[in-house]
Amino acid sequence: MRYGIVTETYPPEVNGVALTVQGLEHGLRERGHAVDLVRPRQPTDGIAPAHALLVRGAALPRYPGLRFGLPATATLRRQWRQARPDAVYVATEGPLGWSALRAARQLGIPVATGFHTRFDHYMRDYGASWLQGAALRWMRRFHNGAQATLVPTTELQDNLQRLGFANVVRLARAVDTAQFDPALRDPALRARWGLRDGELAAIHVGRIAAEKHLGLAVRAFRALQAVRPQARFVWVGDGPARGALQCDNPDFIFCGVQRGEALARHFASGDLFLFPSRSETFGNVTLEALASGVPTIAFDYGAAREVLRDGVHGAAIACTGDANHDDAGFIAAAMRLGADDALRMRMRDACRDAVAALRPAQVAEDFDRLLRTLADAGAPHAAALAR
Numbered sequence: 001m002r003y004g005i006v007t008e009t010y011p012p013e014v015n016g017v018a019l020t021v022q023g024l025e026h027g028l029r030e031r032g033h034a035v036d037l038v039r040p041r042q043p044t045d046g047i048a049p050a051h052a053l054l055v056r057g058a059a060l061p062r063y064p065g066l067r068f069g070l071p072a073t074a075t076l077r078r079q080w081r082q083a084r085p086d087a088v089y090v091a092t093e094g095p096l097g098w099s100a101l102r103a104a105r106q107l108g109i110p111v112a113t114g115f116h117t118r119f120d121h122y123m124r125d126y127g128a129s130w131l132q133g134a135a136l137r138w139m140r141r142f143h144n145g146a147q148a149t150l151v152p153t154t155e156l157q158d159n160l161q162r163l164g165f166a167n168v169v170r171l172a173r174a175v176d177t178a179q180f181d182p183a184l185r186d187p188a189l190r191a192r193w194g195l196r197d198g199e200l201a202a203i204h205v206g207r208i209a210a211e212k213h214l215g216l217a218v219r220a221f222r223a224l225q226a227v228r229p230q231a232r233f234v235w236v237g238d239g240p241a242r243g244a245l246q247c248d249n250p251d252f253i254f255c256g257v258q259r260g261e262a263l264a265r266h267f268a269s270g271d272l273f274l275f276p277s278r279s280e281t282f283g284n285v286t287l288e289a290l291a292s293g294v295p296t297i298a299f300d301y302g303a304a305r306e307v308l309r310d311g312v313h314g315a316a317i318a319c320t321g322d323a324n325h326d327d328a329g330f331i332a333a334a335m336r337l338g339a340d341d342a343l344r345m346r347m348r349d350a351c352r353d354a355v356a357a358l359r360p361a362q363v364a365e366d367f368d369r370l371l372r373t374l375a376d377a378g379a380p381h382a383a384a385l386a387r
Contacts, residue, residue, distance in 0.1 A: 027364025069096025182293030
């Protein structure tokens, strides 16, 4: 089979969407399929790989290092006439994604879209709550233009169906447990963080931005620090809020963006993962923390709802609706787990066990099957999958 993948973000950009899309692409290739990737050209690009079409892009405001694709309907139509894909996966809802939907529709190519980002929630987090309804309508129109919309959890599938999204299909996520492993815990790295044996490192991994609700992580750590003064808070990642956060908290340790084995060593060298985000569609870092044997505190939705058992792998904090989250419970859990070394040690093996069965190869197989179904039989079978 020949598949097309269209995305506005892709490594070396570091974010959950980019890494998820790359994993899906590699999974299809490993299964023997031809995959034609369409993405914006990045500053580091030289000659385009044979399997990639690099289109014009522009910098994403407020996010240095990230880009979005400019409209390219005619270019995609011309490309797909020359090498027609059996099905196309459109991962992002930007101008390039809309162009891909239009080109595929004009050529009669079946399309699946990926629901990766809650832009409606971002409106709230950036002080524009009055735009939430418009953002939701825009996303619904985009995704309902495809034969299937892929989501990572049953919870999100049900939620989007209630909001009028059609043909919503769950495609589970996985984590590479060969990469993320407690055995990579690095005493030398912990020493560079200023920690001695028995001292605690709280860690956050992800984009440092307003929508991640990071003020709660700061408050939780300060409460924990009151009972464990030698604890350190380690931040892995970058983003538009880093400067202010670093200025306001000079004792925090900022490690910047980490990749590959270095990222895995940072995860495994932490003792408690604080993940206060309330705007994720999934949260891949939750799986990575658990695979690394690090007890995790997160709100009970997305990846946490799927795999994290409260009191066994960390703490799953109640959340009911967009605005009803138990911030006090998050802080209390950080204090309770951070203060109890024996409890966290008991949790380490359980954390690893929680994700041991989540295999990237299975995700690739499921993705392949779904795209093949679209290619072979079109929209009616996508609707059957969603039910």
